[in-house]
Amino acid sequence: MAPIRTCVLGVGLAGLTFHIPFVLAHPELFTLRAVLERKPTSPGGKLAERFGPSSAEGVRIYNSLDQVLADQDIELVIVGTPSETHYKFSKRILESGKHVLVDKPITSTFQETLDLGQLADSKNLILYPYQNRRWDTDFLALRALLSLPKSDPRSLGNIYEFESRFDRYRSTLKGTWKDLPLPANGLTFDLAAHLIDQVLVLFGRPAKVTAFIENLRGIGSPEVDDNFTILLHYPPLPVASEGVRPRSFTALLRGTSLSVHSPQLRYVVRGTLGTFHKFGVDPQEDQLKVIKSPQEIVDASNTQYGREPEEMYGTLESFAPGSEVEVVRSIWPSTARGEYAALFKDVASAIRNGTPPAVKWQESAEVIEIIELAHRSAMGGKTLEIPTRN
Secondary structure (H helix, E strand, O other): OOOEEEEEEOOOHHHHHHHHHHHHHOOOOEEEEEEEOOOOOOOOHHHHHHHOHHHHOOOEEEOOHHHHHHOOOOOEEEEOOOHHHHHHHHHHHHHOOOEEEEEOOOOOOHHHHHHHHHHHHHHOOOEEEEOHHHHOHHHHHHHHHHOOOOOOOOOOOOEEEEEEEEEOEOOOOOOOHHHOOOOOOOHHHHHHHHHHHHHHHHHOOOOEEEEEEEOOOOOOOOOOOOEEEEEEEEOOOOOOOOOOOOOOEEEEEEEEOEOOOOOOEEEEEEEOOOEEEEEOOOOHHHHHHHOOOOHHHHOOOOOOOOOOOHHHOEEEEEEOOOOOOOEEEEEEOOOOOOOOHHHHHHHHHHHHHOOOOOOOHHHHHHHHHHHHHHHHHHHHOOOEEOOOOO
16 A cells, blocks of 8 residues: 555644654555645754654645645645634645545534535545544543443443543633634533544434533633533433333533543443443543654554553442442453554545545534534523434
């Protein structure tokens, strides 16, 4: 398979942490042909500053999207620019005949997701949403836990409540474009995009949404939220073989910028047979911020990349067999290695081999649809139905 000639738009956190390292670490899949950096201040730009001059050898530095689109050598463009540019940039890239990998949030409206999907289909191009947190270490562990048969003593039974959080403490503004009242800005578009995607993977499409979204800190623009609570309501579960009565199921998604706790709560999953608690977030982002070379990602000797320390493992709680008094606690280890590289491998296979993408565009379109409904729910102070779709 010939390496895919790739351009990365943006050399901020997204480009230098989440995209460029994986392109450089897999030369058998990708060739970094160009980056978009509007005002480079040194030879090789921020790419060379971050990973050394050799990383920028042969890489073209463009300062406008027009230059990128005019480069017929480029096959794939990765969009890691500010959120409000994702739709218009992706549209122009597709129109120029190039494949697109676009960071989340993929657009600011559901209608925009539909427009881009139709455009990509009409041109037979890959349009791939960057939902990397499907490959978080703890999410992989959680999926394994929820797949256990109910006969397994570690099973949670029928799940009736699922809580997923991305909390932090930041009492001041970041001083970046994320503070501005622009389309697709705010904590809900930024972090709930991950949480909603994970819920859809685990449980499918919900029936209703109730949301509370606000600027809790009272700083910056009141239109840029820093706190969200989203409840996704599911219809009652079918009767289980053990005779457990049907229960309504609710997914509770939360994110705030004023949570003082270390490590932060990540998951609480309650079932008819037990409860799962998990603190702390996947380590890959912090690891990617400090690597000296992208080669560290694939270096077999770097056994800690993508692995959580044991103190971050989740905890299972259930009653001892035959008892409703004695609680048994055990560890549910995150033994699977988190691997954001799996997303890039999947993108390459979709482009070169025509394999169905692991992350489908329609799935991320649903995420934006639910975020839109969540904002409407919060503004109107009511629960909204989520339309049924095939």
